[in-house]
Amino acid sequence: MTTLAEQVTLVELVDRVLHKGVVIARVLLASVATLEEER
């Protein structure tokens, strides 16, 4: 079981890694847009 602090960090981590950073337009994999739409 993860602690509340770990959960908070994971939420923050996922938010940064999946939604921030340089977006490269021409990559093999399009993006994680599918996931964002589902959230």
Add this chain to the structure above:
Amino acid sequence: VIETTPAVGWYVFGIVPSDAAPPVGTSLVEDGPFAAVAAEVSLAEFGEDVLPERLNDRAWLEEKVRVHEAVLQSFVGVVPVVPLRFGAIYHDLDDVRRLLAERAEHFAVVLERVRGRVELGVKAWLDPTRVARPAAATGREYLQRRRDELSSARDAASLAAAAHERLAALAEGAVLNRPQPRELTGRDEQMLLNAAYLVPEPGDELAREVARVGEETAAAGLTFELTGPWPPYNFAETER
């Protein structure tokens, strides 16, 4: 020369100066003054046809996100790094080198901007139960209590916005992100502030100000949380 097969690709985590040391499990793909931090990955795991399903696998996603973060985190406080968003995968190393050449100006600007700086995250939470209110015995008292609660929430939002202004004044960059909903945070409190600040490392001045703001606003039901130092995810684009 490193040869790849059709079954593998190159996952790029971020961009660093070419004289940086790559973390274990990664390689530097150099082109001029910059290098991409990359690792070979199986397309059976990261291929276009399987990735959408993988992204819905919480355990898989958490593992990969933590790897992405760990690689970038290893550069924090050592050399500047420009984070790439999750999922930048290339067929071969020539494609990676082409990325470095095509975006050289962008990477140069951002690397210089984040050199010697770190990103700190600040969230403000409102817990209305921390503000003491008398129990409502009548309908009129209930309505008054609701009005008081709404007024307090507005006050708390104003306090959070004012806190952001204070913190942004100490930072070299500030990004105000949309507060996350309770469904995502899993917490009872309401998130009022979700911000990131770019500050000189290690960020002590901002941390002290966050503590001060927290003490000053505690009676209004606000708590402030500081996270980091992070790689500069929120400052990877040139315009921020």
